[in-house]
Amino acid sequence: MWGWKKRKSMSNLTEEQTLRNAGVRVTAVRLLVWRTVCKEFTGIFNLADLEEALPTVDKSTLFRTLGLFSDSHLLDTIDDGTGSQKYCLRSADDPLSGVRHVHFSCRLCHKTVCLTNIPLPEVSLPEGFTVENVEYVAKGVCPQCALKGWTRLDKT
Numbered sequence: 001m002w003g004w005k006k007r008k009s010m011s012n013l014t015e016e017q018t019l020r021n022a023g024v025r026v027t028a029v030r031l032l033v034w035r036t037v038c039k040e041f042t043g044i045f046n047l048a049d050l051e052e053a054l055p056t057v058d059k060s061t062l063f064r065t066l067g068l069f070s071d072s073h074l075l076d077t078i079d080d081g082t083g084s085q086k087y088c089l090r091s092a093d094d095p096l097s098g099v100r101h102v103h104f105s106c107r108l109c110h111k112t113v114c115l116t117n118i119p120l121p122e123v124s125l126p127e128g129f130t131v132e133n134v135e136y137v138a139k140g141v142c143p144q145c146a147l148k149g150w151t152r153l154d155k156t
Contacts, residue, residue, distance in 0.1 A: 022072040029057060033065045037075070037089065044078060044088045044103070044112050080105035080112040080137050088114050100134070106142035108150045113142070 015034050019026050033054065037045070040053050050062050066087055069075045078086040080103065090100070102118040105111070120136050141150070 018074070019072075022069075022074050024068060024072050024074070029061060030065055030068070032057070033062065034069070034074075037069070037087075041089070043114050044086045046084050046086045048084075076100060077135075078103050078112060078137065079135060081139070082110060082112075086112055102136045102138060104138045104140070104142065106145055107139055108141055108145040111142060112137070 013021065015031060015038065016026050019030060019034055024030060033050070036050065036053050041049065047059070047063055047066065050066070051057075051059055054062065066075065070077045070087065074090060075087045076090060078088065080086060082105070088103075100120045102115045102120060104113050104115055115138075120134055123131055123134055125131060
């Protein structure tokens with residue numbers, strides 16, 4: 001669908017094999033970052049979260065590594081309008097399959113979550129247009145804020 005080649009299931013591969021299969025040259029730092037991302041983050045995270053998990057690794061190294069993993073289709077990047085780039089793992093079964101999901105950003109608590117059970121809708125464009133990337137971020141009020149009765153920005 002998105003033009004990425006099918007790869008072996010990540011669950012059947014070692015972390016090193018997963019990086020190699022995505023075309024990433026394995027280094028000690030890249031392997032450390034990949035292992036940390038896979039083990040520490042079950043949903044959406046940002047650079048600050050990774051810095052906290054790996055305080056001995058330079059911020060610029062972490063930033064470049066996240067970019068590499070994103071370019072290699074191991075991570076999705078999420079622009080939820082907060083000004084902070086966020087990331088999430090691609091499907092654990094097949095990160096390069098192109099099957100991606102919707103994200104939801106709460107305008108009150110500013111949390112963004114993966115809605116992994118909702119795939120991105122297919123986008124049909126006129127002839128001559130080529131889709132290279134699709135991001136889908138729904139925005140509104142999350143269930144937790146709704147339960148608290150928060151419906152306005154002042155949260156009263």
